[in-house]
Amino acid sequence: MASIACQHHVSWVVEVDPGVHQCILCFERVTKNQISPRWEDLPKEFQEHWDRFEAGDHPAAPNPH
Numbered sequence: 001m002a003s004i005a006c007q008h009h010v011s012w013v014v015e016v017d018p019g020v021h022q023c024i025l026c027f028e029r030v031t032k033n034q035i036s037p038r039w040e041d042l043p044k045e046f047q048e049h050w051d052r053f054e055a056g057d058h059p060a061a062p063n064p065h
């Protein structure tokens with residue numbers, strides 16, 4: 001595999017499967033440590049949304065119990 005220097009900019013990152021973020025440019029699965037700008041430079045609102053999604057906690061999802 002060629003190593004592509006993709007920055008996985010947050011505007012390219014989409015939610016694909018439950019808890020999984022994917023970069024639409026390089027199709028890699030990405031974590032918050034791999035995206036740009038750096039995680040700590042992102043808005044708190046973005047971070048909270050990301051964490052909730054990765055935890056599988058969808059605010060709009062119906063309660064299974």
Ligand SMILES: [Zn+2]
Pocket residue numbers: 006007008009023024025026027028
């Ligand atoms: Zn990428």
